[in-house]
Amino acid sequence: MLEELKQKVYDANMMLPKYGLVTFTWGNVSGIDREKSLVVIKPSGVDYDKLKPEHMVVVDLNTGRIIDGNLKPSSDTATHLELYKAFKGIGGVVHTHSSYATSWAQAGRAIRAYGTTHADYFYGDIPCTRALTKMEIENDYELNTGKVIIETFENKDPEAIPGVLVFNHAPFSWGLDPAEAVHNAVVLEEVAKMAFRCEIINHDITRMGKYILDKHYHRKHGKSAYYGQNN
Amino acid sequence: MLEELKQKVYDANMMLPKYGLVTFTWGNVSGIDREKSLVVIKPSGVDYDKLKPEHMVVVDLNTGRIIDGNLKPSSDTATHLELYKAFKGIGGVVHTHSSYATSWAQAGRAIRAYGTTHADYFYGDIPCTRALTKMEIENDYELNTGKVIIETFENKDPEAIPGVLVFNHAPFSWGLDPAEAVHNAVVLEEVAKMAFRCEIINHDITRMGKYILDKHYHRKHGKSAYYGQNN
Amino acid sequence: MLEELKQKVYDANMMLPKYGLVTFTWGNVSGIDREKSLVVIKPSGVDYDKLKPEHMVVVDLNTGRIIDGNLKPSSDTATHLELYKAFKGIGGVVHTHSSYATSWAQAGRAIRAYGTTHADYFYGDIPCTRALTKMEIENDYELNTGKVIIETFENKDPEAIPGVLVFNHAPFSWGLDPAEAVHNAVVLEEVAKMAFRCEIINHDITRMGKYILDKHYHRKHGKSAYYGQNN
Amino acid sequence: MLEELKQKVYDANMMLPKYGLVTFTWGNVSGIDREKSLVVIKPSGVDYDKLKPEHMVVVDLNTGRIIDGNLKPSSDTATHLELYKAFKGIGGVVHTHSSYATSWAQAGRAIRAYGTTHADYFYGDIPCTRALTKMEIENDYELNTGKVIIETFENKDPEAIPGVLVFNHAPFSWGLDPAEAVHNAVVLEEVAKMAFRCEIINHDITRMGKYILDKHYHRKHGKSAYYGQNN
Numbered sequence: 030m031l032e033e034l035k036q037k038v039y040d041a042n043m044m045l046p047k048y049g050l051v052t053f054t055w056g057n058v059s060g061i062d063r064e065k066s067l068v069v070i071k072p073s074g075v076d077y078d079k080l081k082p083e084h085m086v087v088v089d090l091n092t093g094r095i096i097d098g099n100l101k102p103s104s105d106t107a108t109h110l111e112l113y114k115a116f117k118g119i120g121g122v123v124h125t126h127s128s129y130a131t132s133w134a135q136a137g138r139a140i141r142a143y144g145t146t147h148a149d150y151f152y153g154d155i156p157c158t159r160a161l162t163k164m165e166i167e168n169d170y171e172l173n174t175g176k177v178i179i180e181t182f183e184n185k186d187p188e189a190i191p192g193v194l195v196f197n198h199a200p201f202s203w204g205l206d207p208a209e210a211v212h213n214a215v216v217l218e219e220v221a222k223m224a225f226r227c228e229i230i231n232h233d234i235t236r237m238g239k240y241i242l243d244k245h246y247h248r249k250h251g252k253s254a255y256y257g258q259n260n
Numbered sequence: 261m262l263e264e265l266k267q268k269v270y271d272a273n274m275m276l277p278k279y280g281l282v283t284f285t286w287g288n289v290s291g292i293d294r295e296k297s298l299v300v301i302k303p304s305g306v307d308y309d310k311l312k313p314e315h316m317v318v319v320d321l322n323t324g325r326i327i328d329g330n331l332k333p334s335s336d337t338a339t340h341l342e343l344y345k346a347f348k349g350i351g352g353v354v355h356t357h358s359s360y361a362t363s364w365a366q367a368g369r370a371i372r373a374y375g376t377t378h379a380d381y382f383y384g385d386i387p388c389t390r391a392l393t394k395m396e397i398e399n400d401y402e403l404n405t406g407k408v409i410i411e412t413f414e415n416k417d418p419e420a421i422p423g424v425l426v427f428n429h430a431p432f433s434w435g436l437d438p439a440e441a442v443h444n445a446v447v448l449e450e451v452a453k454m455a456f457r458c459e460i461i462n463h464d465i466t467r468m469g470k471y472i473l474d475k476h477y478h479r480k481h482g483k484s485a486y487y488g489q490n491n
Numbered sequence: 492m493l494e495e496l497k498q499k500v501y502d503a504n505m506m507l508p509k510y511g512l513v514t515f516t517w518g519n520v521s522g523i524d525r526e527k528s529l530v531v532i533k534p535s536g537v538d539y540d541k542l543k544p545e546h547m548v549v550v551d552l553n554t555g556r557i558i559d560g561n562l563k564p565s566s567d568t569a570t571h572l573e574l575y576k577a578f579k580g581i582g583g584v585v586h587t588h589s590s591y592a593t594s595w596a597q598a599g600r601a602i603r604a605y606g607t608t609h610a611d612y613f614y615g616d617i618p619c620t621r622a623l624t625k626m627e628i629e630n631d632y633e634l635n636t637g638k639v640i641i642e643t644f645e646n647k648d649p650e651a652i653p654g655v656l657v658f659n660h661a662p663f664s665w666g667l668d669p670a671e672a673v674h675n676a677v678v679l680e681e682v683a684k685m686a687f688r689c690e691i692i693n694h695d696i697t698r699m700g701k702y703i704l705d706k707h708y709h710r711k712h713g714k715s716a717y718y719g720q721n722n
Numbered sequence: 723m724l725e726e727l728k729q730k731v732y733d734a735n736m737m738l739p740k741y742g743l744v745t746f747t748w749g750n751v752s753g754i755d756r757e758k759s760l761v762v763i764k765p766s767g768v769d770y771d772k773l774k775p776e777h778m779v780v781v782d783l784n785t786g787r788i789i790d791g792n793l794k795p796s797s798d799t800a801t802h803l804e805l806y807k808a809f810k811g812i813g814g815v816v817h818t819h820s821s822y823a824t825s826w827a828q829a830g831r832a833i834r835a836y837g838t839t840h841a842d843y844f845y846g847d848i849p850c851t852r853a854l855t856k857m858e859i860e861n862d863y864e865l866n867t868g869k870v871i872i873e874t875f876e877n878k879d880p881e882a883i884p885g886v887l888v889f890n891h892a893p894f895s896w897g898l899d900p901a902e903a904v905h906n907a908v909v910l911e912e913v914a915k916m917a918f919r920c921e922i923i924n925h926d927i928t929r930m931g932k933y934i935l936d937k938h939y940h941r942k943h944g945k946s947a948y949y950g951q952n953n
Contacts, residue, residue, distance in 0.1 A: 052446065052447075052450055053443070053446070054488075055377070072489065073487060073488055073489060074487055074488030074489055075489065100489055101488075101489055104479065104486060104487045126376075126377050128450070128453060128454060128457075129457065131375065131377060131454055132454045132457035132458045132461060133461055134375065135374040135375035135454060135455075135458045135465075135468075136374075136457075136458045136459075136461035136462035136465055137462060137465070138461055138462055143597040143598075143659070144593065144596065144597035144659050144660060144661070145588075145659060145660045145661065146517070146588050146593060146661070160469060160472075161471075161472065163471045166471040166472055166474075166475045167471065167475070170475055170479075197374070197375050197376060197468045197469070197472055198375060198376045198472075199375070199376065199377070212515070215514065215515070216514075219514055219590070222590060223590060223593055223594045223597060224597075225457060225460070225461060226590075226591065226594035226598075226687060227594045227597045227598045228461075228598075229460065229687070229691065230594060230595055230598035230600055230687060230690075231598035231599060231600055234597075234598055234599070237597075237659045238622060238659070240623075240625045240628040240629065241622075241623065241628055241659055241660075243628075244628045244629070244632055248566065248632075255566060256535060256536055256566045257516075257535055257536030257563075258534065258535060258536055258537065258562055258563055283908065283909075283912055284905070284908070285950075286839070303951065304949060304950050304951060305949055305950030305951055306951065331951055332950075332951055335941065335948060335949045357838075357839050359912070359915060359916060359919075360919065362837060362839060362916055363916045363919035363920045363923060364920075364923055365837065366836040366837035366916060366917075366920045366927075366930075367836075367919075367920045367921075367923035367924035367927055368924060368927070369923055369924055391931060391934075392933075392934065394933045397933040397934055397936075397937045398933065398937070401937055401941075428836070428837050428838060428930045428931070428934055429837060429838045429934075430837070430838065430839070456919060456922070456923060459923075460922065605828040605829075605890070606824060606827065606828035606890050606891060606892070607819075607890060607891045607892065608748070608819050608824060608892070674746070677745065677746070678745075681745055681821070684821060685821060685824055685825045685828060686828075688821075688822065688825035688829075688918060689825045689828045689829045690829075691918070691922065692825060692826055692829035692831055692918060692921075693829035693830060693831055696828075696829055696830070699828075699890045700853060700890070702854075702856045702859040702860065703853075703854065703859055703890055703891075705859075706859045706860070706863055710797065710863075717797060718766060718767055718797045719747075719766055719767030719794075720765065720766060720767055720768065720793055720794055
């Protein structure tokens with residue numbers, strides 16, 4: 030069942046240790062089949078070096094019920110489902126505790142757009158959510174994590190800013206498919222690292238100008254893109 | 261003698277270079293057989309790439325005497341024994357000079373709980389001991405290192421906070437068995453790294469809220485745990 | 492066509508992942524055949540692990556037109572061409588988003604000459620350009636990036652300071668040939684890393700003295716050089 | 723000639739890339755035959771991956787003349803010779819531009835003894851030299867680098883503090899033989915890294931106490947040492 034998507038989700042999960050984004054079993058990637066309303070996700074707490082494509086779990090987008098698979102899905106599954114339901118254009122979601130991005134999340138600060146590496150992928154600041162309330166934590170925590178991310182994007186385009194920091198927790202990112210979602214997670218970590226150093230180098234730093242942000246984002250995205258071989 | 265435990269202790273020791281926690285011979289792991297009151301520990305100053313399971317030394321929990329083995333046990337053996345005697349529930353102990361955790365120990369500061377990576381393993385701040393006195397240093401130094409750790413945990417649960425920073429020195433951590441003790445040492449280093457960056461990113465940062473700390477700790481530990489395949 | 496130069500440019504491009512200067516496809520190296528006024532450059536957005544010497548694109552120095560190759564040249568080609576036209580003595584150009592140098596570029600600060608590692612390769616501060624104007628960004632952005640670099644070197648010798656930081660963007664470096672250009676990119680990243688730490692270690696730090704700067708630069712460059720086997 | 727020492731010096735040189743202490747050809751190790759007053763040292767500017775034991779150059783301790791070898795010795799040879807002449811107990815010398823130690827040297831600050839990793843190898847602060855004068859730089863620079871190191875150790879024991887930072891430049895370290903000299907270079911880099919972080923974690927940090935410094939140094943050195951298998 031959904032063998033092709035399972036393979037893609039598996040491959041994307043295996044990119045996490047390859048790019049140094051995870052320690053132990055921290056982190057998970059999912060992908061969605063929009064026509065069937067089914068989500069394929071990593072099982073909970075399984076070591077990456079024991080992970081196989083057939084371990085991927087299939088859950089129903091709307092009910093969260095397991096449709097296929099012998100293992101329990103990631104404990105963060107409810108967050109992934111919320112994001113798929115609200116952000117209709119995305120095909121893959123990633124959660125990691127990657128070191129620099131998680132430090133920003135713990136610190137409770139958005140990552141400002143300081144340079145073109147950021148602008149090539151994120152069209153503006155990468156926001157940080159508000160803290161969840163006692164109620165939101167104690168009941169349906171993972172579902173509410175999804176909701177607070179969606180609330181954070183009320184006036185933002187999740188396709189133009191494909192990532193977020195969850196306060197006191199860690200980053201989530203997404204993309205058109207599982208591989209792109211991981212790609213964005215790698216960029217988010219790199220951008221978090223450079224913003225960290227950049228604020229130390231220049232205490233009076235301000236955000237990059239709007240024109241250069243526009244230029245770099247649109248050089249890689251949308252109708253006027255001209256980066257790469259396919260534009 | 262205790263071949264199975266020797267293998268486990270050896271395997272756990274070899275995880276230290278694998279996870280980048282040691283330089284040269286710095287670091288040691290032990291494991292205990294509670295029924296026999298015997299502790300198996302790494303020999304002192306032996307290179308990791310020459311280490312073999314049969315090099316592990318067996319010492320008596322109560323007297324510290326060598327029961328089996330041709331090499332001298334780790335110079336930190338007395339500290340390990342103190343911890344096993346006071347913390348009845350633990351089965352493995354680790355000492356490293358891992359870089360970030362050691363920096364916090366040298367700086368003499370506890371690592372505050374800032375985020376969920378911390379809360380997933382440590383139920384509150386990771387404390388730093390007081391400095392040892394002249395007397396404690398000059399006589400039975402390693403034994404007193406154990407005693408000052410135990411003193412630091414007077415009002416804390418060592419199973420809920422499985423690690424400590426020894427002032428001016430470096431971290432110790434522990435777990436149900438040698439492998440879990442090393443697992444906690446890896447987390448401690450990661451948490452130390454993120455807390456370091458986090459305080460730079462936000463100078464006014466405060467500890468994470470109690471509800472989210474509770475949620476994440478109990479998601480992985482105790483009766484209501486639901487992370488992983490066995491809960 | 493230009494097979495030898497294609498191989499050199501390919502080899503130099505492959506040094507970027509080897510030395511950890513690039514993530515994904517970020518970064519490009521070119522080389523020039525001065526007699527034929529032809530520049531060989533990496534294609535745009537091609538993965539390093541799929542890159543082959545025959546993928547290199549040949550463009551005309553003056554017109555920018557593709558003379559040989561089936562792929563689109565790097566989107567930064569116009570910047571490379573401007574540099575070759577203005578800096579007559581250089582034979583290779585590199586652009587990366589290497590992590591520390593890019594942090595300085597984002598922060599908008601020149602890297603001051605603090606020590607002999609710097610002085611061995613860069614005869615003085617590594618400058619940072621001014622920001623490009625709206626006009627310069629919206630029309631012929633890559634060409635104007637070249638122009639603002641050249642403007643930055645109005646009173647500087649590009650052969651004695653073979654690198655620059657482009658404000659809000661990232662570094663460019665160059666050399667007598669593609670390999671030397673990458674060599675200088677590696678040094679630039681290392682120097683950026685050390686200057687970053689150095690200013691934290693000593694807030695009151697000042698530039699290194701002129702005599703030691705002179706000594707180290709001239710120990711490796713020019714008529715009185717005596718470092719290495721060929722001087 | 724001196725084949726055994728050449729092999730040892732070669733092996734020690736090859737430890738530099740293994741432990742991440744050098745970029746390109748930066749760094750050199752030498753060893754001395756005290757009876758013959760001959761020093762074996764790495765040739766100048768040769769890549770580590772092309773280096774062979776037979777490339778090592780033999781020079782006379784007193785005259786600096788090449789006694790054996792087809793290549794030019796390291797440009798830092800005169801510094802090595804000065805150290806061997808002044809510090810009679812040492813058998814190996816190392817120079818690197820290792821990243822953290824070099825940052826401290828550039829910043830012009832001694833590395834204070836903050837913890838036991840430091841105390842296990844260096845019995846007190848690792849000093850930083852004064853700046854060389856114009857005269858000292860312009861004439862016999864490398865010899866004067868040796869002299870300013872020796873001046874820095876006027877009231878210190880070079881065997882108890884086997885390393886130094888040369889102002890605006892980089893570290894030198896030494897030991898009983900070439901391998902121990904490199905071992906100390908690795909520790910110096912690690913200690914430099916931890917001191918850097920430690921001062922950020924606690925702005926009011928003070929040096930470690932004398933008793934713990936004494937304890938750790940003497941646990942590994944001298945008559946009362948008990949660390950390792952040979953004490």
